[in-house]
Amino acid sequence: MEDLNTIKSTNSTEEVDKEGKNIGIISYITLIGLIIAFVMNNDKKSEFASYHIRQSLGLGVTGLALGIIGMIPIIGWIINIIAIFILLYMWVIGILNASKSKMKPVPLLGEKYEEWFKSVG
Template identity: 55%
Template sequence: METTEKSVTTTSDEGKTIAIIAYITLIGFVVALVMNSSKKHPLASFHIRQMLGLLLTGLVVGMVGVIPILGWIINLVAVFFFLYMWIMGLISAVNGREKVLPFLGEKYAEWFKNL
C-alpha cells in the first residue's frame, strides 16, 4: 500500500515540476512540452496550455508595439497585465492547482484542449 501512495505522490510531484518549468522562460516552456510528451500529466498539460496562450497573446500584443505612440502605450500596459497573469499562473503551478489565468485563462484551456 505504501508503494502505491508513493507512486501517486511521485507522479503528482513530477507533474507539478513540469508545470512550474513551463512558466520559466520560452526554453522552459519547450522543455516542459518535451518532458510531458511521453507521459501526460494532467496538471502539467493544463499549465502548458495556459502558458502557450500567454506566450501567443504576448506575441500578438507585441506586434501592436510597432505602431508609434498608441502601440507603445498598449505595450506598456500589456507588460504589467502579462506579468500579473504570469505570476498568478506560476503561483497556481507551485501550489499544484489547476486554476485558470485571469481574464483569458478559460479561453486558453478551450483553444488548446488538444495539447
C-alpha cells in the same frame, strides 16, 4: 501486505504529482522552459502538467501579439506598456498556481487559453 501495496501506490502517485508539478512550473520559465516542459510531458502524460503547458502557451501567444501591437507608433506603445504589466501579473498568478498544485486558470484569458489550446499537451 495490502498496507504495503497501498503505501507503494501512494508514493508513486505522489511522485507523478510532484513530477507533474515540476513540469507545470518549468512551463512558465521562458519559451525554452515551455518547450522542455512539453517534451518532458510527452513521456508520461500528466493532466496537471498539460493544463499548465496550455496556460503558459497562451501567455506566450498573448506576449507575441502584444509585441506585434507594440510596433504601432504611439497608441500601440501605450497599449503595450499597460498590457505588459497585466501579462506579468497573469504570469505570476500562473506560476503560483502551478507551485501550489492548483489547476486554476490565469486571470482574464485563462479560460480562453483552455478552449483555444485544448488539443495541446
